[in-house]
Amino acid sequence: MHVPKVLEIKEVFEESETVKTFIFDWDMNSEYMIPQPGQFMMLWNFEDEKPMSISSIDPVNGQLGISIKKVGEFTSNVHKLGKGDKLGLRGPYGNGFNLKGSKILAVGGGIGMAPIASLVDYALIRGVKVDVVSASLTLDELLFVNRMKKAGVSVFTCTDDGTCGFQGFATDRVEAILMDHDYDMIVTCGPELMMNGILEMAKKHEIPAQFSIERWMKCAMGICGQCCVDDTGWRVCVEGPVFWSHEVNLIKEFGEYRRDSSGTRNYYK
Numbered sequence: 001m002h003v004p005k006v007l008e009i010k011e012v013f014e015e016s017e018t019v020k021t022f023i024f025d026w027d028m029n030s031e032y033m034i035p036q037p038g039q040f041m042m043l044w045n046f047e048d049e050k051p052m053s054i055s056s057i058d059p060v061n062g063q064l065g066i067s068i069k070k071v072g073e074f075t076s077n078v079h080k081l082g083k084g085d086k087l088g089l090r091g092p093y094g095n096g097f098n099l100k101g102s103k104i105l106a107v108g109g110g111i112g113m114a115p116i117a118s119l120v121d122y123a124l125i126r127g128v129k130v131d132v133v134s135a136s137l138t139l140d141e142l143l144f145v146n147r148m149k150k151a152g153v154s155v156f157t158c159t160d161d162g163t164c165g166f167q168g169f170a171t172d173r174v175e176a177i178l179m180d181h182d183y184d185m186i187v188t189c190g191p192e193l194m195m196n197g198i199l200e201m202a203k204k205h206e207i208p209a210q211f212s213i214e215r216w217m218k219c220a221m222g223i224c225g226q227c228c229v230d231d232t233g234w235r236v237c238v239e240g241p242v243f244w245s246h247e248v249n250l251i252k253e254f255g256e257y258r259r260d261s262s263g264t265r266n267y268y269k
Helices: 073-079 110-125 145-150 170-180 194-207
Strands: 005-014 020-025 041-043 047-058 063-069 086-093 104-108 128-134 154-159 185-189 209-212 242-244 257-259 265-268
Touching: 041 063, 041 104, 047 086, 047 110, 063 073, 063 110, 104 110, 104 170, 104 194, 110 128, 110 145, 110 185, 128 145, 128 170, 145 154, 154 170, 170 194, 170 257, 185 194, 194 209
Parallel strands: 104 128, 104 185, 128 154, 185 209
Antiparallel strands: 005 020, 005 086, 020 063, 041 047, 041 086, 047 063, 209 242, 257 265
């Protein structure tokens, strides 16, 4: 599990100008090897290694998908690869989503839609109804909308510039939805300020919620301490990346700041 498996890229799908999904064959014969929605993989390009969200899980055909946004040198180099090229994968790591109830609201902002997409597939197979809010800066960056609709999911789109669906922040869209719909739980992944707003709404409406948190990671095994959060000391790679509302309330830095690779605090506001 902790040694990268060098795998051939089976397919590459261009989701947007900045996001591609890479499909790999994956051995799912062992229970601990079967990824769960919300877990992540460590991706190795033979020079460096980064955590990446799992956006699709297909146990029947033994395949998983990793959706990657081009944001820097590492991801830009991965984006240059195509079918037949090879990458290393190790994992899966962390705690995934834990479904509660029969109807949930899933909120994804930007590349945060990756774990939301795999959760939706998982929920539908188990007869759980899901409504999805897919948010981005603009229409061209909305992710997995057609995939969700084909699966029979109600999708509420939201863009900052109003090029698709609701114009404004995802938090405003969610607040309006909660006025007219009842849910057993909320799950969300995306920009932390967005999730912080959803945390407040979940409290207001007394809805259990789960949050997929991103932090700088190195080992992914809870050894290096790079992804520990203040003040609990929880390791996002082990105790997370998915946390319940009552747990997030104990994370001092949530919605306020995060640490970079050197440990320096970078404040959101």
